Structures are given as C-alpha cells and as structure tokens.
Amino acid sequence: MQIDDLIKHTSEWLKGIGPNSDVVISSRIRLARNLNKVPFPHWASKGQLNEVIEKTSLAMLKIEQLKKATLFELANLDSIDKQFLVERHLMSIEHTQKTEQKAVLVNDEENIAVMINEEDHLRIQLMQSGFNLFEAWNIINGIDDSLAKLLDYAYLPDFGYLTACPTNTGTGMRGSVMLHLPALVMSRQIERVLAAIAKLSFTTRGLYGEGTQASGNFFQISNQVSLGHSENEIIENINSLIRQIIEQETQAREIMLSKSRDVLEDRINRSLGILKSARIITSQETIELLSMVRLGSDLGMIKDIDRRTINELFIITQPAHLQKLEDKKLSQQERDLTRAELIRKKLNLL
Amino acid sequence: MTCDVCGKNAATVHLTEIIDEQMNELHLCEECARTKSAAMEQQFGLSDLLAGMVDFQKPANKEEELINVKCPSCGLTYVDFKKIGRLGCGECYNVFRKYLAPLLKRIHGSNQHIGKFPLKIKTTARISKKKIDLADLKEQLQKAIQNEDFEDAARLRDLIKKISEEKGKA
Numbered sequence: 001m002q003i004d005d006l007i008k009h010t011s012e013w014l015k016g017i018g019p020n021s022d023v024v025i026s027s028r029i030r031l032a033r034n035l036n037k038v039p040f041p042h043w044a045s046k047g048q049l050n051e052v053i054e055k056t057s058l059a060m061l062k063i064e065q066l067k068k069a070t071l072f073e074l075a076n077l078d079s080i081d082k083q084f085l086v087e088r089h090l091m092s093i094e095h096t097q098k099t100e101q102k103a104v105l106v107n108d109e110e111n112i113a114v115m116i117n118e119e120d121h122l123r124i125q126l127m128q129s130g131f132n133l134f135e136a137w138n139i140i141n142g143i144d145d146s147l148a149k150l151l152d153y154a155y156l157p158d159f160g161y162l163t164a165c166p167t168n169t170g171t172g173m174r175g176s177v178m179l180h181l182p183a184l185v186m187s188r189q190i191e192r193v194l195a196a197i198a199k200l201s202f203t204t205r206g207l208y209g210e211g212t213q214a215s216g217n218f219f220q221i222s223n224q225v226s227l228g229h230s231e232n233e234i235i236e237n238i239n240s241l242i243r244q245i246i247e248q249e250t251q252a253r254e255i256m257l258s259k260s261r262d263v264l265e266d267r268i269n270r271s272l273g274i275l276k277s278a279r280i281i282t283s284q285e286t287i288e289l290l291s292m293v294r295l296g297s298d299l300g301m302i303k304d305i306d307r308r309t310i311n312e313l314f315i316i317t318q319p320a321h322l323q324k325l326e327d328k329k330l331s332q333q334e335r336d337l338t339r340a341e342l343i344r345k346k347l348n349l350l
Numbered sequence: 351m352t353c354d355v356c357g358k359n360a361a362t363v364h365l366t367e368i369i370d371e372q373m374n375e376l377h378l379c380e381e382c383a384r385t386k387s388a389a390m391e392q393q394f395g396l397s398d399l400l401a402g403m404v405d406f407q408k409p410a411n412k413e414e415e416l417i418n419v420k421c422p423s424c425g426l427t428y429v430d431f432k433k434i435g436r437l438g439c440g441e442c443y444n445v446f447r448k449y450l451a452p453l454l455k456r457i458h459g460s461n462q463h464i465g466k467f468p469l470k471i472k473t474t475a476r477i478s479k480k481k482i483d484l485a486d487l488k489e490q491l492q493k494a495i496q497n498e499d500f501e502d503a504a505r506l507r508d509l510i511k512k513i514s515e516e517k518g519k520a
Binding site for chain 2: 036043119171229
C-alpha cells in the first residue's frame with residue numbers, strides 16, 4: 001500500500017456506524033509499550049532507534065491482525081504526506097517533528113496504527129466508529145498479547161508497563177472518545193460539562209489530540225490515570241462518564257427541538273446552503289457548518305445526506321487531503337477555493 | 351474579531367484557559383499567541399511540571415545523594431530526569447524507585463499496577479506482592495483456550511489455581 005492509496009477509501013472509523021453514532025464519532029484505545037533494555041526514544045542512539053524500527057516492525061507484520069499493513073518511515077515522507085497521516089488520525093502532530101528514525105505502521109482498514117519511536121518505542125492505536133471502547137480494547141488486547149510473545153516488553157510487576165513519561169506508566173493505556181456536542185455548545189451548557197470532566201481527572205482535547213484545543217463542537221475525552229486500575233476498570237469509568245454526556249446532549253437536542261425547532265431548522269439549512277454555494281471557504285468554517293449539517297442529519301431534518309458523507313467531508317477538506325486530491329502544493333487562498341469547489345460538487349451531486 | 355492582546359490583528363487563535371474551575375476565553379492573533387504559548391511553556395512545560403513534583407518530595411539536605419544517582423543501564427542521572435521529565439529506560443524505574451514510587455502515587459493516586467501483564471513474564475514472584483484481578487485472569491484463560499494457545503492457557507490455569515489457594519488460606 002502507498003500513501004496515495006489511502007485517499008481512495010474512507011477509514012473504517014469514519015463510517016458513522018456503531019452504538020450512539022449520532023453523538024459519538026469514534027472510540028480509540030492506545031497502548032504505550034517499550035522494549036526491555038533499550039533506552040526510550042528520546043534517550044536512545046540512532047543505531048538503537050533503527051534497531052527498534054526493524055525489530056518491532058518485523059514482529060508486527062508477523063501477527064494476524066497486522067499481516068495486511070504497511071510501514072511508512074517518516075524520513076521518506078514529504079510534509080504534505082505527514083500532515084495527511086495526522087489528518088486521518090493515524091499519527092500525532094508530535095510524530096511529524098524531527099522525523100529521523102521514526103515510523104508508522106498502518107493496516108489496510110486503517111483502524112490500527114502503530115507509531116514507532118514517538119515518545120515510547122510503540123504507541124499502538126485502535127480506532128472504532130461509534131461508542132465502542134470495549135470492542136476496541138478486545139482487538140488491541142489481542143494484538144498486544146501476540147506482540148508480547150515476539151517482543152520483550154519493559155515491565156515491572158509493581159509499576160506495570162514502563163514508559164518514558166511517568167504519566168503513562170502502569171497500563172500504558174489511554175482510552176478516548178470523540179464526541180459531537182452541538183446542542184450542549186449552543187445551549188451554553190458545555191462549560192459546566194467540561195469543568196465537571198476536568199474535576200473527575202479526565203482530559204478534554206480537540207480534534208487532533210494532545211496539544212490541540214477543543215474547537216467547534218468536537219471534543220475528545222480521555223482518561224488521565226493509567227496506574228492503579230485495570231484496563232477494564234479504566235474503560236468502564238470512561239464509559240460511565242461518556243454515557244452521562246450522551247444523555248445530556250440528547251436531552252439538550254430534545255429541548256431545542258421542542259422549544260425552538262424553527263430557529264434550529266433555519267440554522268441547519270442555512271449552513272447547508274452556504275456549503276452548497278460558497279466559492280471560498282476556510283477549513284474552520286467548513287468544520288462549523290458541517291457540524292450543523294451533521295446535527296440536521298442526526299435529527300432527521302436533512303434526509304438526503306448520510307453521516308458517512310459528512311464524516312468523509314470533514315477529512316477530505318483538510319489542507320493536506322486537498323493537496324493530495326489535487327496532487328499539487330496549494331497556497332491557503334488556493335485551498336479555500338478548491339475546498340469550496342469540492343464541497344459543492346459532493347453535496348450538489350446527491 | 352480582533353486580538354485581545356494587541357487589539358490590532360485579526361484573532362485566529364482561540365484559547366480556553368481553566369484556572370480554578372474558572373473558564374476564560376482568549377482570542378489572539380498568531381503573533382501574540384506565539385508569545386503567549388512560549389511564556390506558558392516556560393512556566394508550565396510538562397517536564398517542569400513533573401520535575402516540580404519531584405522537587406516537592408525531595409528529602410531535605412539530601413541533594414548530594416540525589417545528584418549521584420545514575421542509571422547503570424542507560425546513564426540517565428536524577429538531575430537529567432529532573433530537567434527533562436522523562437526516564438531514560440525501563441531500568442531507570444528500578445534505579446529511581448525510591449523517588450518514583452511517591453511521584454507515581456501523586457500522578458495516578460496509586461503506585462501499584464493491577465492491569466494486564468505480558469504473558470511471557472514469570473508470574474510466580476508477583477503473586478504475593480499485588481492484587482490480581484481473578485476475573486481478568488479467567489477471561490485471559492478463556493481467550494487462550496479459544497485461540498488454542500495451550501501453553502499460555504496452562505500457565506494461566508496454574509496461576510489462577512495458585513491465587514485461589516492463597517486467597518483460601520488468607
């Protein structure tokens with residue numbers, strides 16, 4: 001598989017299916033793992049890092065779930081390719097910096113991605129569409145078990161899996177759920193919800209994970225604590241929090257529908273109108289308007305556009321995706337024009 | 351919308367600060383945002399934050415003892431750890447155990463792992479030291495049997511038996 005092949009299909013997690021997929025975009029689990037007796041990436045020599053890539057990728061390509069996967073060495077990718085992988089949520093922004101001796105392994109369905117030599121030797125990630133953390137855990141747990149037979153992990157009985165940063169020690173696990181909460185934002189209840197989340201030692205981030213601000217109506221919520229609880233407990237804790245947020249969002253949507261249906265319907269259809277006719281549009285405005293259209297589709301106000309098309313538009317209108325689709329470098333002005341054209345085509349064809 | 355700081359350029363960066371549960375929104379232009387984030391990084395880089403937490407537990411008058419601690423496996427010193435907020439290798443966790451155990455407790459509320467473990471790891475030494483989730487083990491056993499992974503299954507079966515016996519004794 002080449003990078004360019006990725007753009008031809010929609011990632012598994014963007015399908016817009018799975019439990020509660022009106023509010024939950026995707027569920028993600030990542031495990032941090034390191035090799036025993038090898039310095040962590042920031043402290044290792046180039047030779048050691050190359051060995052990590054070689055050893056881990058050989059092992060990974062042997063296991064069943066990763067037989068159909070491709071290894072991309074970041075030093076061989078240009079800046080658009082790297083940003084493209086970030087936009088598809090296959091790696092972190094952090095991983096695009098200082099790319100020597102770094103790699104990412106991606107399977108064909110694009111639900112599994114493993115960053116090699118990011119902060120830890122391995123950052124294994126599994127993405128699922130909808131609210132599905134336990135299923136994600138079952139799959140990634142199997143991958144981890146298979147890998148542990150081939151690789152010698154850094155592990156201590158009392159501290160668990162050892163990681164470069166002590167904030168990830170223990171299970172090395174971070175579970176995240178990406179939520180779409182337009183009604184809580186519009187009814188100005190979101191601040192109360194976010195404050196409560198922070199108090200419960202969970203983190204809220206933006207669309208692109210660590211270091212990005214929660215923007216628009218999208219929020220990624222994940223656990224902070226990784227030590228002292230089993231993986232199942234951590235997931236159950238996230239799940240019970242997410243269930244409450246889903247309930248609040250659903251209630252807020254119902255209240256808006258019963259109290260101000262006309263205003264809501266107007267706003268949703270205006271958003272769709274702009275997307276269908278704009279000639280210049282930024283990615284920020286696109287995200288905001290698509291968010292409204294998605295809400296309209298979830299509430300049955302917009303019937304001819306399905307969730308999958310909307311999800312796909314979120315991704316392909318991002319800067320690197322546009323440039324990949326056009327197969328050339330575009331300035332910001334050119335991108336805003338191209339983006340508007342692409343959206344018009346997609347939406348008016350339906 | 352213009353920048354909250356310089357009041358001249360258009361605000362393109364929107365920042366939400368939460369201080370003592372009080373939320374503040376800041377709208378900044380790119381230039382002011384860069385200055386602000388540099389200032390924040392100086393004050394609140396994660397490494398400093400962690401290093402600050404280590405400092406907090408530093409036993410008084412023992413600075414010298416700390417400076418001399420060095421991981422024999424990767425060469426990272428305690429001073430390095432304080433500076434970068436990252437460990438050098440797995441062995442560092444043993445070497446700096448005395449300082450890490452309370453630090454982990456502060457970060458996670460616990461310094462005792464009770465999640466899964468690599469099946470390769472010899473399990474006998476660990477049992478008495480920690481609480482193992484029997485239900486988790488049984489689940490792993492079921493999975494091993496399903497996958498016809500009989501070596502692991504046998505090891506897990508013995509482990510479950512041993513823990514159950516010990517629980518019976520206690």
